[in-house]
Amino acid sequence: MAEQWLEQLVADEMISTDQLTEADEMARSVGIKTEEALIKLGYVNAAEIGVIQANHYGYEFVDLEKIEISPSVIELVPESVARENVVIPLSGEDDSLTVAISDPMAFDVLDKLRFILNRDIRVSMATKDSIQAAINRHYGQSETESVDSMLQEFTETAIDFTETEMAESQYEEEDESAPIIRLVNLIITEAVNMRTSDIHIEPFEDRVRVRYRIDGVLIERDSPPRRLLAAMVSRIKIMAGMDIAEKRRPQDGRIKTRVGGRDFDLRVSILPTNHGQAVVLRVLDRDNIKVGIRNLGFSEDNYRSFQNIIRRPNGIFLVTGPTGSGKTTTLYSALGELNRPDRKIITAEDPVEYMLPGINQVEVNSSIGFNFARIIKAMLRQAPNVILVGEIRDAETAEMAIQASLTGHLVFSTLHTNDAPGSVTRLIDMGVQPFLVASSVMAVMAQRLVRQVCQKCKEQYMPDPGELQFFDISDQEAEEAMFVRGKGCNECQHTGYRGRKAVFELMLMNATLRDMTFRSEPSQNIRRQARLFGMKTLADDAKDKAMQGVTTLAEVHRLSKGGH
Numbered sequence: 001m002a003e004q005w006l007e008q009l010v011a012d013e014m015i016s017t018d019q020l021t022e023a024d025e026m027a028r029s030v031g032i033k034t035e036e037a038l039i040k041l042g043y044v045n046a047a048e049i050g051v052i053q054a055n056h057y058g059y060e061f062v063d064l065e066k067i068e069i070s071p072s073v074i075e076l077v078p079e080s081v082a083r084e085n086v087v088i089p090l091s092g093e094d095d096s097l098t099v100a101i102s103d104p105m106a107f108d109v110l111d112k113l114r115f116i117l118n119r120d121i122r123v124s125m126a127t128k129d130s131i132q133a134a135i136n137r138h139y140g141q142s143e144t145e146s147v148d149s150m151l152q153e154f155t156e157t158a159i160d161f162t163e164t165e166m167a168e169s170q171y172e173e174e175d176e177s178a179p180i181i182r183l184v185n186l187i188i189t190e191a192v193n194m195r196t197s198d199i200h201i202e203p204f205e206d207r208v209r210v211r212y213r214i215d216g217v218l219i220e221r222d223s224p225p226r227r228l229l230a231a232m233v234s235r236i237k238i239m240a241g242m243d244i245a246e247k248r249r250p251q252d253g254r255i256k257t258r259v260g261g262r263d264f265d266l267r268v269s270i271l272p273t274n275h276g277q278a279v280v281l282r283v284l285d286r287d288n289i290k291v292g293i294r295n296l297g298f299s300e301d302n303y304r305s306f307q308n309i310i311r312r313p314n315g316i317f318l319v320t321g322p323t324g325s326g327k328t329t330t331l332y333s334a335l336g337e338l339n340r341p342d343r344k345i346i347t348a349e350d351p352v353e354y355m356l357p358g359i360n361q362v363e364v365n366s367s368i369g370f371n372f373a374r375i376i377k378a379m380l381r382q383a384p385n386v387i388l389v390g391e392i393r394d395a396e397t398a399e400m401a402i403q404a405s406l407t408g409h410l411v412f413s414t415l416h417t418n419d420a421p422g423s424v425t426r427l428i429d430m431g432v433q434p435f436l437v438a439s440s441v442m443a444v445m446a447q448r449l450v451r452q453v454c455q456k457c458k459e460q461y462m463p464d465p466g467e468l469q470f471f472d473i474s475d476q477e478a479e480e481a482m483f484v485r486g487k488g489c490n491e492c493q494h495t496g497y498r499g500r501k502a503v504f505e506l507m508l509m510n511a512t513l514r515d516m517t518f519r520s521e522p523s524q525n526i527r528r529q530a531r532l533f534g535m536k537t538l539a540d541d542a543k544d545k546a547m548q549g550v551t552t553l554a555e556v557h558r559l560s561k562g563g564h
Contacts, residue, residue: 005056031489046127054125057104064134079139096120102128192259203276240268289332297501315442316405347388348375376400389413395431402440420444420507421527438517446505450555451497457489481547503541
């Protein structure tokens with residue numbers, strides 16, 4: 001229901017009752033305040049709202065554009081405090097300070113200011129935009145600059161940046177204020193703040209498309225002008241230590257950067273296309289792999305089984321799924337759990353994505369023939385307890401990994417197959433002897449990622465009967481379940497989803513399945529038998545998570561169609 005001061009807008013005939021009701025409904029559905037909805041709908045402007053609010057709460061409303069604030073007053077509030085809380089000091093005397101705020105109910109901000117500044121705080125009101133403009137005017141522009149404003153600046157100016165200028169800049173002292181440097185830094189910062197997993201910069205005939213992959217789905221951002229492509233690519237190459245003169249061959253590199261006090265690694269891939277060089281920056285957040293096994297998304301049964309598997313003294317444990325399905329995170333979580341002073345762990349990776357303290361990590365180097373098979377051979381002489389092989393790609397690697405498991409080592413690895421039973425037949429198809437596969441593999445786990453419903457805007461609902469029938473959910477199961485969906489809010493970029501959880505299909509090998517493997521039976525037979533032994537499929541696990549309110553039935557459908 002609208003607040004009392006909003007009724008004053010109706011009383012003053014600035015808006016009608018119907019307009020207030022419409023704004024109220026929009027505010028509820030989008031997850032914003034009623035006054036913000038009124039401004040978005042264009043019924044009133046921010047200044048009119050501010051004046052009414054100020055009168056209602058007994059504050060003075062000020063027009064900051066007409067006020068010049070003395071530098072000695074500005075110095076009383078640090079820039080970071082002013083920006084974080086959207087406040088600006090207006091005047092100070094003895095032990096008191098008058099500040100302008102936009103939200104009269106922001107008591108926590110006023111308490112924080114009293115504590116930080118150790119002064120009595122007096123309040124005036126101004127619009128949020130005018131406070132931010134005043135902060136930029138008095139403290140400087142840098143922190144609030146956005147990618148949008150930078151692109152606006154480039155669109156309105158006719159500056160042309162050539163690769164020659166960018167090439168020279170690597171030999172000179174870097175000027176952080178150079179427009180292209182600022183633009184690239186802003187793109188990276190914005191992407192990281194939006195929880196992006198990779199940044200795509202793609203050239204086309206008349207524009208450069210910038211897209212961010214958030215929770216597995218690509219979202220398009222503003223397009224920089226086509227003339228900036230060469231300068232942007234050169235800047236990224238310089239940051240990644242690549243050859244900026246090479247434009248005809250693909251290149252790979254790595255950037256170390258710091259955003260918001262956290263360290264990030266960016267894996268850079270450059271691919272020449274018919275319209276120029278396309279760039280993909282893979283954002284590797286070290287915090288992502290500190291998930292902990294408990295938080296991966298296992299059901300109780302799978303959690304217990306997984307814990308038993310990773311504590312076996314020897315054998316192979318395979319994790320399977322397409323690229324970007326969270327296999328690395330799962331295996332690193334297992335290694336993190338096993339990483340104790342009494343165990344020696346060695347990994348062979350291509351490339352090493354995350355640095356793990358206390359674990360020996362080896363990187364594949366194909367140019368000198370240092371492949372997975374040769375690394376496994378060498379690492380066995382180092383007497384490890386646990387081995388991680390990044391990926392089994394050929395029969396040689398598979399046989400080396402199996403030999404390692406049979407000689408008393410616990411081996412973790414990944415394969416690219418669609419489901420768990422398919423991994424067994426894939427190894428045999430590669431040329432590994434069936435008896436070796438049967439005796440060494442102790443479990444296979446397939447996994448995918450499904451999007452989680454946004455916690456801020458989720459609402460409970462009951463799917464219609466047709467939907468329940470499609471997913472084979474009985475009326476009794478539906479009554480006991482908690483189906484949720486996201487309405488869409490600022491927190492989740494109005495998608496209704498925020499974050500992802502893994503769904504699993506864990507196949508534990510037993511005497512029957514080993515015998516079927518030994519006889520090289522087709523994967524559908526092994527799958528049928530594994531289900532009889534209680535294996536839950538990926539779709540079953542995803543459906544359970546939808547019924548628990550973690551994800552939605554739409555995501556389950558996307559998974560069962562093969563999307564990931």
